[in-house]
Amino acid sequence: MDPVTDLPSAPARLSARRPAPRPAVPPQSAPAAPPAPTPAEAPTDLPDDRYLNRELSWLDFNARVLALAEDTSQPLLERAKFLAIFASNLDEFFMVRVAGLKRRDETGLTVRSADGLTPREQLARISERSQALAERHARVFQDSVQPELAERGLRILHWDDLTQGQRDKLSEYFFEQVFPVLTPLAVDPAHPFPYISGLSLNLAVTVRDPHSHTERFARVKVPNNVPRLVPVESDRDGPPGAEVVFLPVEDLIAAHLGELFTGMEVTEHHAFRVTRNADLDVEEDRDEDLLQALERELARRRFGPPVRLEITDSMSEHVLELLLRELDVDPHDVMVVPGMLDLTMLWRVYGVDRPELKDPPFVPDTHPAFAEGETPRSVFATLRQGDVLVHHPYDSFSTSVQRFIEQAAADPQVLAIKQTLYRTSGDSPIVDALVSAAEAGKQVVALVELKARFDEKANIRWARELEKAGVHVVYGLIGLKTHCKTSLVVRQEGSRIRRYCHVGTGNYNPKTARLYEDLGVLTSDPVVGADVADLFNSLTGYARQSRYRTLLVAPYGVRRGLVQRIEDEIAHHRAGRRAGIRFKMNSIVDEQVIDALYRASQAGVPVEIVVRGICALTPGRPGLSENIHVRSILGRFLEHSRIYHFEGADEYWIGSADIMHRNLDRRVEVLLRVNPALTDQLDALLSSALDPTTRCWVLGPDSVWSPSPAPDSVTGPVRDHQTESTRRRTVAAE
Structure with a gap:
């Protein structure tokens, strides 16, 4: 039976609701084996410096997340949430992307990025940019969000801020719940430097023998099976729940280090955190059980090499030198953070039942x-x-x-x-x-x-x-x-x-x-x-x-299908017919698709792109991309859908694939051509995202993201795309 022509036809009552059968998608290879793509030769009419660096573009994306935490129009706990998201994002970026660059640099691979940078050059720029973002992140918390939380009765205090009564109760908690799971590990000729697990919070402790005056180093791991933020009973009058007080557990441990090192003088202590390479490298063998191979690699993940060392800005030079030496970390991989490390702890604060400080349910x-x-x-x-x-x-x-x-x-x-x-x-x-x-x-x-x-x-x-x-x-x-x-x-x-x-x-x-x-x-x-x-x-x-008749399937098929449709839009425009391209996705990096969009812009085809994260395309550049406009929308919900609209062909596609090498070459991805009866909904969604009055960030030809609309650039109210989507669904339901 032929899978197309011999299938039973739809019931007659559907004929009025469905369009004519969709024409076949050009034949494509199935995802039966990994692809072996060869880089296409660079078009001679496109400049060499036409791509943005994907890693730096990702840091720009996380900076936009941070901007949401800085936005005082956001509810206060939502700002704290975005601080936590920023921290989590940056952790994963170092565990995967920076780890990959370091591996290529250390193995001597000098393959340059699309914008012409070696791995070492990229690492240098990432180090500088991420350090600046980390400092900005810490300052937003210390100088803005934390004081405002305190004003609203959500306080994160330190040991010195507590009353004696609060300290006494917390000491009881320490000895009952925390002390039993702590293990101080000394470092000396008989005790090698301990293994530091990835993303664990640790205290670097220096103690002195009061008799010999010999100084020793020890490490105390902050246990991950006790709350990072310890609740503290409020000593202020007021109704129950009016004030919620927390103490970081590392402060509680630090206040009781004398109990861990009895008979010694604790001279200093500093928090630090190590990020390790967590990118799996499973060597797949057709004769080996994939599940067993993956389990073996997961066991190795925790022992990946360090890619980042986070320290507080109070750490002394000699303690830092010891950590660098023992952890085998390059000084360029040190991130100095003002205040507390690992602000993913703010998820705990966000979980407090204070609905007036959050988005409406x-x-x-x-x-x-x-x-x-x-x-x-x-x-x-x-x-x-x-x-x-x-x-x-x-x-x-x-x-x-x-x-x-x-x-x-x-x-x-x-x-x-x-x-x-x-x-x-x-x-x-x-x-x-x-x-x-x-x-x-x-x-x-x-x-x-x-x-x-x-x-x-x-x-x-x-x-x-x-x-x-x-x-x-x-x-x-x-x-x-x-x-x-x-x-x-x-x-x-x-x-x-x-x-x-x-x-x-x-x-x-x-x-x-x-x-x-x-x-x-x-x-x-x-x-x-x-x-x-x-x-x-x-x-x-x-x-x-x-x-396939209604699908584009990667590897092989998605890139080819998208590029062919971009070329078709160019042909429509040159023939004087309606033409236009609108894309919405998470990331756009693939050079072949980007070059096709550049050619469309040069031919006069308008190209509108909504991208949440990475964008390696430069818009608005005379002679190259003046017909391309790029914007980014972030908000309460994570913009995750992918839509590809080709106006001349009147086709809308949705699916799982972003415009990235991994999606197009190393994954099985599917795009579906959407039934024309449904495309009005997709048109409304894209039109809302691209409305000039919609709040967003716009990427300029100088590679800088700027908030939009600019102040005083619109006469009416600024639209929120996600609020508008909620309104459209409410109207449809009625």
Whole structure:
């Protein structure tokens, strides 16, 4: 049976709601083997300095996150949250990106970045820029957020700030809860310098023998199984809960160091923190179990080489010299931080029940297509009437995508469920539904990507749980990460088989679906169903699919498909037809796609780009990119969806792929061409993001990001894109 022409046609009642069958996407290779791309020759008509450095662009992105913490119009605890996000982002940047650059530099690889810098040159610029950002980050907390928190009754104090009564109670807590888990480790000829685990908080302690006056060094690890911020009973009058006081646990330990080093004089103590290389390097072998190889590599991760040493600005030179020597850290890898280290602790402060200091509560709505009183409507009945586009978090994930999988698991007419899992939540209803489906005798396939960075352990656990339930678990493909977000449900309906699909931009994670802005299409379109079925056959078997009709699939297919469509827009413009390009994504780095956009700009095609994070493209440059405009939107929700709109072709694509080498060459990614009946919603979304009055950052030809709209540049109110998205969904529901 031919997967296209021999599929049963849609019911007659759908013909008025669906467009004519979509023309075939140009043939492309299947993701059956890792690609071996060769760099395209640089176009002779484009200047050599046309790319921005991706690492420095990422630091620019994190600076925009920091700007949200500086924004006094934000609720106070939201500002604290953005300080925590900035800190977490920077940790991961050093663990992965800086670690990779250091590895290339140390092995003598002089491969230059797209903007012509060697690894060593990039590391030097990163060091300078990240140090400046770290200082700015610390000052925002110390000089602005912390004092304002104190004014609102949320105080983070130090030992010297406490009353004697508070100290006495905390000393009791110390001896009962903290002291038993502390292990001071001396450093001397009989005691080698201890291993310092990545991202752990430590105290470097110098003690002196009162008799011999000999000074010794010791390290005390701040335990990660006690709260970083210890609650302190307030000594101020007021209603219960009016004031919340915390003491950093390192301060509590420091105040009691004499109990750890009895008979010695504690002369100084300083906090420090080491960041280690956490980028996995799994050597995949077709004859070796991938799960076992990954578990072995995870065990090695904690012993990765140091890539950053964070110290407080009070640390003495001789203690710093000892740490540099013993940890084998280059002085250029030292980050000096004013005040406290590791402000990810502010998540604890954000968790305090003070709703007046946070954004108003947000509750997603059920998509109008699935809303039917108190009884959930059958997702399958809805999709037989037409495709549904869901926009999270404005549309509830639990009453759309999650319900789709749960109803499939419980439906006796469903024969099979096929599902990709890249990241999911700790308590996953999606996994529970797949387990229930397998136990009910359905054929269930789960493609669990074990190599999802920093979620490897969780995914190994899910894989084993699914296998125990009888789910057919596939761990991914050799040399590739499976990053696409796809589900396929096969259902018996009378004498025929019908396929139902979901293709999205975000993970099957109900928790992040309330925080991340993402899109998904639910459909019973037989052509899409045939494509997704072919895709799963490629992922789970040896099929080498050479043709998709409604999908672009990476590796191989996404870059080629996007570049071809950019060239088509150039042709439309030159022929005097309507033409234009609008992209929304997380990052744009790939040189071939960027060069195609430059050529479109040179031809006169307007190009509008909304990018949350990294942008290696230079907009607004005369003769190169004067028709390209780039903006970035950050806010309450993480802008995560990817949309690719080609105006001349009147095509909208959504999916999992950003314009990055890893997405286009080393991952299985899927873009879906969206049914024209749904594109008005996507047009409204892009138009809102690109509205001149929408609050954003704009990238200039000087490579500088500037807030927009500029003061006094608009006569009316400044729009908030995410607030507008909430309003649009509310209107649609009514």
